[in-house]
Amino acid sequence: MNTKNLIRFIIIAPIIAIPLIVFxxxxxxxSHSEEMFNNSIKNLKEELLLKEKDNTISKVQMAIEILNYxxxxxxxxxxxxxxxxxxxxxxxxxxxxTHNNGLKSSNEIKKMIIExxxxxxxxxxxxxxxxxxxxxxxxxxxxxxxxKEGENIIGLQDASGQYIIKNEIDIVKNSGEGFLxxxxxxxxxxxxxxxxxxxxxxxxxxFNWYLGSxxxxxxxxxxxxxxxxxxxxxxxxxxxxxxFIYDMDGNIILHSLNPELEGKNFLDSPDKNDRAVAxxxxxxxxxxxxxxxxxYWKNPNNGLFEEKISYFEKxxxxxxxxxxxxxxxxxxxxxxxxxxxxxxxNIQELNIMKIYSIIFVMLSTFAALFISKKLQExxxxxxxxxxxxxxxxxxxxxxxxxxxxxxxxxxxxxxENMRRLANTDFLTQIHNRFSFLNQFNSLLNRYKNSEIEFxxxxxxxxxxxxxxxxxxxxxxxxxxxxxxxxxKECLRESDIFGRVGGxxxxxxxxxxxxxxAEEIAQRIRxxxxxxxxxxxxxxxxxxxxxxxxxxxxxxxxxxxxxxALYEAKNSGRNRVCSI
Numbered sequence: 001m002n003t004k005n006l007i008r009f010i011i012i013a014p015i016i017a018i019p020l021i022v023f024x025x026x027x028x029x030x031s032h033s034e035e036m037f038n039n040s041i042k043n044l045k046e047e048l049l050l051k052e053k054d055n056t057i058s059k060v061q062m063a064i065e066i067l068n069y070x071x072x073x074x075x076x077x078x079x080x081x082x083x084x085x086x087x088x089x090x091x092x093x094x095x096x097x098t099h100n101n102g103l104k105s106s107n108e109i110k111k112m113i114i115e116x117x118x119x120x121x122x123x124x125x126x127x128x129x130x131x132x133x134x135x136x137x138x139x140x141x142x143x144x145x146x147x148k149e150g151e152n153i154i155g156l157q158d159a160s161g162q163y164i165i166k167n168e169i170d171i172v173k174n175s176g177e178g179f180l181x182x183x184x185x186x187x188x189x190x191x192x193x194x195x196x197x198x199x200x201x202x203x204x205x206x207f208n209w210y211l212g213s214x215x216x217x218x219x220x221x222x223x224x225x226x227x228x229x230x231x232x233x234x235x236x237x238x239x240x241x242x243x244f245i246y247d248m249d250g251n252i253i254l255h256s257l258n259p260e261l262e263g264k265n266f267l268d269s270p271d272k273n274d275r276a277v278a279x280x281x282x283x284x285x286x287x288x289x290x291x292x293x294x295x296y297w298k299n300p301n302n303g304l305f306e307e308k309i310s311y312f313e314k315x316x317x318x319x320x321x322x323x324x325x326x327x328x329x330x331x332x333x334x335x336x337x338x339x340x341x342x343x344x345x346n347i348q349e350l351n352i353m354k355i356y357s358i359i360f361v362m363l364s365t366f367a368a369l370f371i372s373k374k375l376q377e378x379x380x381x382x383x384x385x386x387x388x389x390x391x392x393x394x395x396x397x398x399x400x401x402x403x404x405x406x407x408x409x410x411x412x413x414x415x416e417n418m419r420r421l422a423n424t425d426f427l428t429q430i431h432n433r434f435s436f437l438n439q440f441n442s443l444l445n446r447y448k449n450s451e452i453e454f455x456x457x458x459x460x461x462x463x464x465x466x467x468x469x470x471x472x473x474x475x476x477x478x479x480x481x482x483x484x485x486x487x488k489e490c491l492r493e494s495d496i497f498g499r500v501g502g503x504x505x506x507x508x509x510x511x512x513x514x515x516x517a518e519e520i521a522q523r524i525r526x527x528x529x530x531x532x533x534x535x536x537x538x539x540x541x542x543x544x545x546x547x548x549x550x551x552x553x554x555x556x557x558x559x560x561x562x563x564a565l566y567e568a569k570n571s572g573r574n575r576v577c578s579i
Contacts, residue, residue: 014375018368019361026357030350044342045335052326053292056311059243059324063232066511067315067322069492070228071221075198076523078220079179082200085213086177089117089129090202097206110207114140117211126187129213131204134172136165139209144187159183159194168201172210177202186216225318229254231511234453243324248285250278253320258300273297273305285314285321299327425499427477428484436498440508441554443496447510448548455517455547457507458561459487459524462540462573464503475535476503483541486531490523506561514547514578521545521576529574540574 093113100109114131117140121128131140136154138145154165164182171178178201183194199214229245233254245254250267266278277295284291297308312323423435431439440456447454461467461483468476480503487505491497496508509517521543528541544564546557560579568577 012372014368014371016368018371019364022357022360022364026353026360030353030357034346034350044338045331048331048335048338049328052331053309053311056309056324056326060311060313060322063243063245063322064313064315066231067225067228067318067320070224070231071317073519073523074217074220074224076526077224077519078198078215078217079200080519080522080526081220082179082198082213082215085120085122085127085129086200086202086211089120089211089213090204092116093204093211094206106207110139123216123219124188126219127213127215129211131209131211132165132168134169134208134210136169142187159185164199168199168210168212172201172203182214225320227516231513231516232256234451234513243322245320245322246278246281247319248282248314248321249319250282281310281312281321281323285312297327299329427480428499430484430488431496431498433498433500436496436500436506436508437554439496439498440506443508443510444548444554444557448551452511453513453547454508454510455512455514455545456557456561457509457517457521457524458544458565459483459505459507459521460542460565460569461503462542462569467536467539471536478535479533479539482531482533483528483539486527487524490520490527512547514545517545517547518576518578521578525574525576542568542573543576544568545576545578 093116096113096116097109100112104112117129117131121143125143128142129140130138130142132138132153136152138148138151138153141149154169155163156165158164160183162182164180167180171180180199180201181196182199183196185191185193186195189195195216195218197214197216199212201210201212204211232243232245233256242256243254244252244256246252246266250265252261252264252266255261266274269275269278273296277297280295281293284293292309292311294307294309296305298304299306299308307328308325309328310323310325312321314321423432423438424430425432443454461479464476464479467479480499484497484499484505487507488497491507492509494510498506500506507520509520512520525541525543528539531539533539542565544561544567546560546564548557564577564579567579568575571577
């Protein structure tokens with residue numbers, strides 16, 4: 001093509017090509033938008049249904065995780081319960097002896113101790129304090145075995161053939177105190193049923209006695225189960241975000257949407273539909289373990305029987321099933337409303353795009369005329385310099401892109417390092433004071449107006465200055481690291497754990513009542529108390545616990561937990577205090 005024809009082509013081509021390209025661009029955009037809209041409408045209901053099913057599964061599995069966590073603490077709670085009973089009885093007996101020694105005879109003091117400790121009973125007198133001497137003579141028995149007092153029962157065996165009294169005496173003689181499991185029937189219960197229980201015995205050297213108490217495993221299991229159900233009840237109060245708990249016999253344990261059903265049995269319901277649905281759910285659980293099921297159920301929002309889809313799972317190692325569900329008509333209503341919104345939005349967007357397309361086609365035509373004129377004037381000059389400038393620009397662009405990419409990577413690395421250093425305690429690798437306070441204030445602002453319970457724990461290493469002075473700061477650092485590791489083993493992934501001072505730590509526990517927080521604090525304290533710290537052998541901590549009070553700010557909450565910690569240290573250290 002000669003120069004004359006090339007110039008003619010350059011003049012005509014923009015006038016035709018630019019408006020045509022703009023028109024085609026808008027035409028394709030409009031067509032693509034309509035296609036995307038049609039696909040969205042087509043899959044809308046299915047996507048909403050899948051999303052609701054995923055949400056339902058997540059709710060059920062969250063509830064199961066809470067129950068499993070609570071059940072995982074049963075041994076520690078059993079131990080704590082019987083140990084506290086015996087230690088209290090031990091303290092009472094020691095006090096009576098101290099106050100009366102030299103004033104009364106040994107037999108009188110013994111009688112006083114026995115009569116006082118006889119009143120200490122639990123669970124409708126199914127559990128109590130017992131006393132034996134180290135030859136196996138029963139000094140103090142539960143009420144239902146009172147006729148055995150004064151007899152030697154060293155040959156007593158439980159249902160498994162274990163010589164209970166001999167084992168208890170061995171524990172007391174060798175260790176001073178300890179735990180053991182046994183299996184017996186229970187007073188006022190079926191004599192053919194055996195129940196597992198945990199016992200704790202402690203040496204009472206004054207009269208060659210030992211004290212003990214026991215607790216049945218199933219009682220503590222029920223207590224923990226009720227505690228977990230209380231937690232679930234408190235975190236599920238939205239009628240559109242509920243779940244239900246049945247046992248495998250059809251008893252309704254929890255139903256946050258219809259609490260009036262709790263305590264009833266679906267299988268005994270006079271309503272035929274209730275019985276059919278309950279049988280269907282229970283049979284499905286027995287066959288498959290966890291399922292989605294569709295059935296018709298009365299919608300409490302309108303009183304009509306509508307199709308409902310529920311998901312449920314059996315809680316491992318329990319007689320419970322947990323489920324949640326939703327009504328399909330509610331999904332249909334949401335889908336219809338969403339469809340109307342999308343249709344209105346799509347019409348508006350299409351109209352705007354059509355107007356823009358007309359405007360841009362007109363503007364592009366004028367621009368093409370202007371460009372053609374300028375191209376005619378500049379073509380000869382551009383033809384000479386185009387290749388040279390193009391090559392220079394390509395080279396420069398590649399060089400700049402390389403520099404920008406390298407600098408960007410450097411900035412990313414520096415930022416990540418800076419952020420990690422700013423928020424992490426160097427010694428323990430947990431939140432530092434700045435990071436913990438930020439997290440705490442953020443969560444306090446988020447949940448202070450909600451019904452969610454949360455608690456704060458403050459931990460202080462007892463006599464830490466003495467550790468540093470006597471063993472050196474490297475040993476002090478070692479103790480801080482070990483305490484951090486032991487405390488983390490007692491916490492959940494969701495708990496926020498930080499070092500806020502030299503030997504001080506704080507833990508923020510979401511979805512946790514004051515009672516549950518106290519139990520966690522006791523586990524931390526006991527774990528540290530039992531730990532072998534190698535260089536110093538033993539270290540303890542004092543712990544303060546508080547739970548959030550409505551309209552309380554962070555300063556007030558910190559003052560309360562600091563006061564609780566002070567009470568723990570002031571009352572002898574190595575203990576947990578709450579206010």
